[in-house]
Amino acid sequence: SAGSSSVALKIEREIDDRNRPWTEEELNAQLPSDGYEILAPPAGYVPI
């Protein structure tokens, strides 16, 4: 974003990195599958 100091840019880049979308494989690597079921979102669920 124009005019941001380099610090703000650096933080924003870090946030973007921590918000990078995860693939299914990355989720499976981080979360247990035995003892847990992946819930199907309710019909018509629209993320806000």
Next chain:
Amino acid sequence: MATLKNQRLPPEVNRILFVKNLPFKITSAEIYELFGAYGGIRQVRLGNASDTMGTAFVVYDDIFDARNACEHLSGYNFGGRYLVVLYHQ
């Protein structure tokens, strides 16, 4: 409160919340309604074994939404039980 996108976040904050003390019979709709109020949900894993019942992993798309949810839902009384919400490490 406006969430500043360039706010520095502590390292333990992340998009995966581990929730304990959920009612055993909670439904997908209830979880998505309760947690979805804070932002888009990438995935929910609900415990279905004797040692995982009442726990869940809730994955948000946005790290600020996850922090907002964690702050607001920790200790939230849901169905007569106080939710424990932690960042997944």
